[in-house]
Amino acid sequence: xxxxxxxxxILSLCNNSFNRTFLLQRTAGARTTRLQKLLVNQQIFACxxxxxxxxxxxxxxxxxxxxxxxxxAKAAKKSEEKKAVAKKxxxxxxxxxxxxxxxxxxxxxxNEVELPAPKRTKTEKKTEEKPETKTFMxxxxxxxxxxxxxxxxxxxxxxxxxxxxxxxxxxxxxxxLKKNGMDYLEKEGADIIALQETKCETKKLPDEIKLKGYKxxxxxxxxxxxxxxxxxxxxxPLNISYGLSDSEFDDEGRLITxxxxxxxxxxxxxxxxxxxxxxLPKRLKWNEAFKKYIQDLDKKKPVIVCGDMNVAHQEIDxxxxxxxxxxxGFTQEExxxxxxxxxxxxVDTFRLFYPDKTGAYTFWSYFxxxxxxxxxxxxxxxxxxxxxxxxxxxxxxxxxxxxxxxCPVVFYxxx
Numbered sequence: 251x252x253x254x255x256x257x258x259x260i261l262s263l264c265n266n267s268f269n270r271t272f273l274l275q276r277t278a279g280a281r282t283t284r285l286q287k288l289l290v291n292q293q294i295f296a297c298x299x300x301x302x303x304x305x306x307x308x309x310x311x312x313x314x315x316x317x318x319x320x321x322x323a324k325a326a327k328k329s330e331e332k333k334a335v336a337k338k339x340x341x342x343x344x345x346x347x348x349x350x351x352x353x354x355x356x357x358x359x360x361n362e363v364e365l366p367a368p369k370r371t372k373t374e375k376k377t378e379e380k381p382e383t384k385t386f387m388x389x390x391x392x393x394x395x396x397x398x399x400x401x402x403x404x405x406x407x408x409x410x411x412x413x414x415x416x417x418x419x420x421x422x423x424x425x426x427l428k429k430n431g432m433d434y435l436e437k438e439g440a441d442i443i444a445l446q447e448t449k450c451e452t453k454k455l456p457d458e459i460k461l462k463g464y465k466x467x468x469x470x471x472x473x474x475x476x477x478x479x480x481x482x483x484x485x486x487p488l489n490i491s492y493g494l495s496d497s498e499f500d501d502e503g504r505l506i507t508x509x510x511x512x513x514x515x516x517x518x519x520x521x522x523x524x525x526x527x528x529x530l531p532k533r534l535k536w537n538e539a540f541k542k543y544i545q546d547l548d549k550k551k552p553v554i555v556c557g558d559m560n561v562a563h564q565e566i567d568x569x570x571x572x573x574x575x576x577x578x579g580f581t582q583e584e585x586x587x588x589x590x591x592x593x594x595x596x597v598d599t600f601r602l603f604y605p606d607k608t609g610a611y612t613f614w615s616y617f618x619x620x621x622x623x624x625x626x627x628x629x630x631x632x633x634x635x636x637x638x639x640x641x642x643x644x645x646x647x648x649x650x651x652x653x654x655x656x657c658p659v660v661f662y663x664x665x
Contacts, residue, residue: 349452362452380429392431392651394437406640411662417630419519419558419613419656423448423480427458429653436461438648439452440660441484444506444517446558471495471503481506481517494543497535507547512665513638514547523578530583533560537587545594552635555596556661559631563588563598566608567628579627592633599632599661600645612647613656623657632661641665 254396282292401411416438420426423445435443443464448455452468459468464482469492481490487508493500495627499521506517520540521528547553561584574580592598604610611626620626643662652656 273594278428281312287375292430293453296643297649312481313653318623336484337447362616367506390652392430392434392577392653394434394651397437398648399438401646403644403665404569407640407664409643411664411665413442413665414438414440415442415444415515415556415661415663416658417444417517417556417632417661418658419446419630419654421447421449421656423450423459423478424456426653427456428443431653432461434648434651434653434658438520438660442508442515443480444478444515444556445480445482446519449475449481450478465506465620469503469506472501477503477519478520479503479506479517481508483508483600485510487515494539496539497538498532505588506660509551510665512551514551514553516544516547516553516555517559518555518559520558520560522560523581523584525578527576527578527581529577529611530581534583534587537591541591541594544591544596548595548635553596554636554661555633556631556659557628558656559588559633560629561585561588562602562629566606567611568611569625569627579629595636597639599634599639599642600628600647600659602639602642603645610647611649630656630659632659638663 280649309454401414404410416435418431418435420431426432428507431467443461448468451470451474455468459480461482464484464488465480467483467490469479489509491507491509493505499505502521503520504519508515518540521533521536522527523533539607539626544553544555560579562568562571562574562580563585568574571580575582578584600610609624609625611628612630614621614624614626618625628647632642634642641664643664646660648658650661
């Protein structure tokens with residue numbers, strides 16, 4: 251028989267299961283062999299208790315828990331981190347409660363540990379409502395009752411306006427009729443209405459376009475469904491002419507010139523530089539011919555150039571100037587052309603009154619709800635001879651009027 255005290259003393263000097271197994275192999279007896287096998291099979295590394303009777307007594311073993319997988323290191327680490335967080339939360343909460351109790355009642359109480367919020371189940375995540383996102387939609391109906399059609403401003407000479415001119419690129423006159431665009435024109439009641447891109451042959455024009463009380467003048471493009479102009483005037487002009495006397499441009503129907511007593515009015519739709527700037531050379535050629543034509547008229551009477559000039563002159567004339575420097579309407583060549591034209595003795599009347607105004611646009615793409623987000627361009631102008639700039643009272647973009655990708659622009663002056 252193995253002395254109990256001696257065995258316990260020897261085992262206490264061992265630090266691992268290998269040494270314990272080796273020592274047990276040196277002992278004799280069936281009971282020891284059984285104990286040896288049990289220790290080896292279960293790989294006991296923790297402390298245990300052996301007790302023997304004085305000499306040759308029974309062996310009583312207090313067994314460890316059933317064998318299972320050892321705890322993962324990550325799980326143990328997370329458990330320690332959770333305890334540390336809970337301890338920190340408790341400490342912080344205790345300090346807050348102490349401050350509150352001192353300011354309110356002066357008494358202290360034990361604080362309960364604030365446990366982390368339970369994790370949401372997959373079901374809860376699925377059923378959780380998504381936050382509402384604001385959607386933008388381009389408006390199509392005009393509320394004409396909200397528009398003030400009058401102008402209270404006086405010109406630089408202190409005079410009230412006596413002439414009202416309205417321009418509008420309608421992008422198809424027949425489509426405009428379906429969108430009640432003529433209701434707006436009637437209510438605006440301008441002395442002169444200049445429309446661009448009618449896209450309709452004169453013989454196919456609906457009767458509704460011929461407003462009561464106006465003289466009507468139309469210009470077609472030889473290419474069906476392309477360009478086209480209309481001029482409606484309460485007062486009959488002294489003379490009407492069409493085009494620049496240049497067949498390259500005149501076949502497209504881009505210009506109507508009306509002569510009145512004190513001025514020339516030019517209703518114009520300037521050529522676009524095209525997708526990937528394929529027609530930019532044509533556009534630059536137009537600029538030269540148009541400039542010469544205007545200068546010749548300006549020698550006789552002051553001129554009012556109005557319509558779609560197809561250029562955003564300054565960076566504040568469009569929403570995204572940096573990304574459009576190589577796109578039609580904002581190339582350096584087109585902008586320089588406008589600068590050159592203005593330097594020849596003409597004034598952009600909108601910038602005369604609003605030199606630094608941003609977000610004032612007259613064109614918006616139909617795509618991506620651009621108009622509802624006011625992502626646009628200022629392409630439509632009233633440009634006058636410099637000598638009559640003081641006769642102008644105001645220029646207003648009617649951006650509340652819908653029915654086209656352009657909005658009307660209204661010009662008030664004393665002429």
